[in-house]
Amino acid sequence: MALIEVEDLKVYFPIRGGIFRTIQEYVRAVDGVSFSIEKGQTYGLVGESGSGKTTIGRTIIGLNKMTSGKITFDSISLGEDRRRSRLNIQKDIQMIFQDPYSSLNPKKRVIDIIAEPLRNFEKLSTQEEKSRVQNLLDIVGLSPEAMYKYPHEFSGGQRQRIGIARAIALNPKLIIADEPVSALDVSVQAQVLNFMQDIQKELNLTYLLISHDLGIIRHMSDYIGIMYKGRYVEQGTADEIFTNPQHIYTKRLLSAIPDIDPRQREVIFEKRLKVRDEFVKLSKNYFDENGLAFPLKPISKTHFAALPERG
Amino acid sequence: MDEELVKIKQLKTSFRVLDDYYAAVDDVTLTIYKNEVLAIVGESGSGKSALAFSIMGLHNRAKIEGEIYYRGENIANASPGRWNKLRGREMGMIFQDSLSALNPLMIIGTQIEETLLLHNPKISARERKIRVIDLLMKVGIPRPEKTYYQYPHELSGGMRQRVIIAIAIANQPQLLIADEPTTALDVTIQAQILDLLRQLKNEMRAAIVLITHDLGIVAEMADRVAVMYAGQIVEIADVYTLIENPLHPYTKMLLKSVPSSSGAKSRLHVIQGVVPALHKLPREGCRFRGRIPWMDASVHESNPMLHEVRPGHYVRCTCYQYFHFPDKYKEESSHGTH
Ligand SMILES: Nc1ncnc2c1ncn2[C@@H]1O[C@H](COP(=O)(O)OP(=O)(O)OP(=O)(O)O)[C@@H](O)[C@H]1O
Ligand SMILES: Nc1ncnc2c1ncn2[C@@H]1O[C@H](COP(=O)(O)OP(=O)(O)OP(=O)(O)O)[C@@H](O)[C@H]1O
Ligand SMILES: [Mg+2]
Ligand SMILES: [Mg+2]
Numbered sequence: 001m002a003l004i005e006v007e008d009l010k011v012y013f014p015i016r017g018g019i020f021r022t023i024q025e026y027v028r029a030v031d032g033v034s035f036s037i038e039k040g041q042t043y044g045l046v047g048e049s050g051s052g053k054t055t056i057g058r059t060i061i062g063l064n065k066m067t068s069g070k071i072t073f074d075s076i077s078l079g080e081d082r083r084r085s086r087l088n089i090q091k092d093i094q095m096i097f098q099d100p101y102s103s104l105n106p107k108k109r110v111i112d113i114i115a116e117p118l119r120n121f122e123k124l125s126t127q128e129e130k131s132r133v134q135n136l137l138d139i140v141g142l143s144p145e146a147m148y149k150y151p152h153e154f155s156g157g158q159r160q161r162i163g164i165a166r167a168i169a170l171n172p173k174l175i176i177a178d179e180p181v182s183a184l185d186v187s188v189q190a191q192v193l194n195f196m197q198d199i200q201k202e203l204n205l206t207y208l209l210i211s212h213d214l215g216i217i218r219h220m221s222d223y224i225g226i227m228y229k230g231r232y233v234e235q236g237t238a239d240e241i242f243t244n245p246q247h248i249y250t251k252r253l254l255s256a257i258p259d260i261d262p263r264q265r266e267v268i269f270e271k272r273l274k275v276r277d278e279f280v281k282l283s284k285n286y287f288d289e290n291g292l293a294f295p296l297k298p299i300s301k302t303h304f305a306a307l308p309e310r311g
Numbered sequence: 312m313d314e315e316l317v318k319i320k321q322l323k324t325s326f327r328v329l330d331d332y333y334a335a336v337d338d339v340t341l342t343i344y345k346n347e348v349l350a351i352v353g354e355s356g357s358g359k360s361a362l363a364f365s366i367m368g369l370h371n372r373a374k375i376e377g378e379i380y381y382r383g384e385n386i387a388n389a390s391p392g393r394w395n396k397l398r399g400r401e402m403g404m405i406f407q408d409s410l411s412a413l414n415p416l417m418i419i420g421t422q423i424e425e426t427l428l429l430h431n432p433k434i435s436a437r438e439r440k441i442r443v444i445d446l447l448m449k450v451g452i453p454r455p456e457k458t459y460y461q462y463p464h465e466l467s468g469g470m471r472q473r474v475i476i477a478i479a480i481a482n483q484p485q486l487l488i489a490d491e492p493t494t495a496l497d498v499t500i501q502a503q504i505l506d507l508l509r510q511l512k513n514e515m516r517a518a519i520v521l522i523t524h525d526l527g528i529v530a531e532m533a534d535r536v537a538v539m540y541a542g543q544i545v546e547i548a549d550v551y552t553l554i555e556n557p558l559h560p561y562t563k564m565l566l567k568s569v570p571s572s573s574g575a576k577s578r579l580h581v582i583q584g585v586v587p588a589l590h591k592l593p594r595e596g597c598r599f600r601g602r603i604p605w606m607d608a609s610v611h612e613s614n615p616m617l618h619e620v621r622p623g624h625y626v627r628c629t630c631y632q633y634f635h636f637p638d639k640y641k642e643e644s645s646h647g648t649h
Contacts, residue, residue: 015465016460017460046497047497048497049467049468049473050469050470054467054468143591155356179494179495182494183407183524184355184524185354185355185524185565186525186568186569187580187582189568189579190568190580194581197578212495212496212497213525215527253497256498256501256502257498257527258501258530259531260527260554262530272502
């Protein structure tokens, strides 16, 4: 059974404007998105910047209000039962935030930042708490003396690891990881990704992984969803998306992946321009009159794409 | 090679930790030429941002030693007034930390206009707004007239980053330091921004210092690449040499950690150990030796120098000549083994 199911989720924000900053219209940040994640699997969410990925994550943990739709976690509907289920949800779903700077309280020491969730949910002695934090620091590759320092004393990558240590402190069931490693260098990235896979197996963790790095998404994900302007354009297994992309936006995204071979520069550049021109030329066939994606249509049992009705 | 724009000599940038100063940038000598993209890569905490901040005069609490020449003028310890002039007109920086670089209480339009005013205080309000909308369009903001009136928290991470980029290129700087400019962006916008940087370079013959973790971006953008480890440059070469024939053990290991494009779900290569905290950095001998413990101590130099192995290709320490990966690579997981 799916651990989490999101059905036709919509999240709209008002846009204010003019001199009096009155509501002028709404941003449809998430505009009818459905997906589900099986226990123990990793679901990769990619897409255009500003397409609503973070908003989906924030809505699942309750930081944004849903406009309509339904989210079911572990058989509990989050929409209606929010208050009753709140305490457990807070423990079971953790989020690693995109921005390692603003998500850490600058006035707190690392030990207090990481131990905060522990203090809320578990009664540990000072000594127990210290050893738990030490263990968590070790897991994310920070030295024990980091404990008594403040966030500003760390580099960008080091701060992101502190956020990860805090997120895993309570052994959650679902981790929403919003760009968890984009601030890290590739070697530490490798370490964190390997580690995420290890604890996933050990603890039967489920991940919703949001990333712009398609190499990482492919490496980590069982299923992948691709978003454009608040809607899905394609969904499928990692293989289906990478070897048989159907939607023109997916194709464009794939063509934009940088290549590690500097001698391919010109070739890639040319190819990218070609795909971009094709995207511009064909986009009226792939998007409705408002420039939004069509509803998903099945390509196979697991593969769906937002293609227009034929004929 | 083009003419020199920035010349850094034995730069040492130190922070106070506990009761003493410790160098985060330790003896960096580097020339940045006009019309080039110089990529800086290196482990998290190796001093890349600290170096960038030093070049831009943005450290307020750090001790700066050594020389930084910008067009022949030593600006290492220039007055705040001088720095403000330089930053507004000649140098631009895209910060790694995009959120805190924007003023949360000011609409986007006004923030960009402030930068335009630094360069040209006489420009009319109408003209300013046109320029701002144009800049927002250039960086790929879909509805610039709306974004003009929005506050930072109303934008997605990627949109904020594009605003920062718009501010950095507003005055067409001669030197642009881009600290992880595109990590928050999707790859299509990333491609667009990288094009924009290329354009800036081609049209203005500007120098671009590109700090990034993404070796794919390095391969696509850089003319030269400097690799930093523990506050020092350990290797520097043109991009082809660096990626095809890296010499320093750290560079070799870095290139091995990239997830393969075939998408195999195998384990990724990890460099053992952690970057030591600033005040615990080994400052004697080869700083990388602790990360390659299987190599014999005798392969390292006692006072490692940057050696020019071929014209333009420099490597620190002699250990590269003997370096090999361990016989059977222990794929080290991070589980409490260090
Ligand atoms: N609090 C808010 N008020 C108004 N608009 C918002 C708010 N939060 C998000 N938005 C808007 O909703 C849309 C989706 O934003 P979201 O942060 O979910 O995008 P994203 O896919 O995570 O993008 P990125 O990849 O750039 O992080 C954007 O247009 C954004 O400007
Ligand atoms: N203001 C500060 N006070 C004390 N130490 C600092 C300060 N800023 C940076 N450091 C330390 O200096 C070293 C270099 O930091 P820097 O931010 O330059 O790393 P970086 O190479 O940019 O890393 P990343 O890739 O993670 O951004 C790190 O050990 C960091 O903890
Ligand atoms: Mg986001
Ligand atoms: Mg940095």
